[in-house]
Amino acid sequence: MSRRGTNASATEFIHVGFDHFKANAGHVSVSIKPSDHDDHLHVVEFQNTGPNTAMVPSAFLALCSAVLGKPVQWPMASVTHIPSIPGELFAKFQISFYADPTDAAFKALGME
Helix, strand or coil, rough: CCCCCHHHHHHHHHHHHHHHHHHHHHHHCCCHHHHHHCCCCCCCCCCCCCEEEEEEEEHHHHHHHHCCCCCCCCCCCCHHHHHHCHHHHHHHCCCCCCCCCCCCCCCHHCCC
């Protein structure tokens, strides 16, 4: 994966996610072989909040999803958003918290 980008912080977060992918993808699925793929990750920020640490698990999930050919399910973006959700809508959510990026991959990709 090449390290290009206009924002050094964002590039670094994505690179950490890629390093985590190389080191831990085998824990998600033994069929993932990072060295068998040329990866290009293009990140577009829609909320204009700037780079943050959430980019690390996001990059890991994106790479796992692409290599496995499994779409990411619709997990909640952040536990901090819970209080802002109306109760009647919140009751319809399927909440899934995760401990680390590998755990997030299992849950977000619907794997057991």
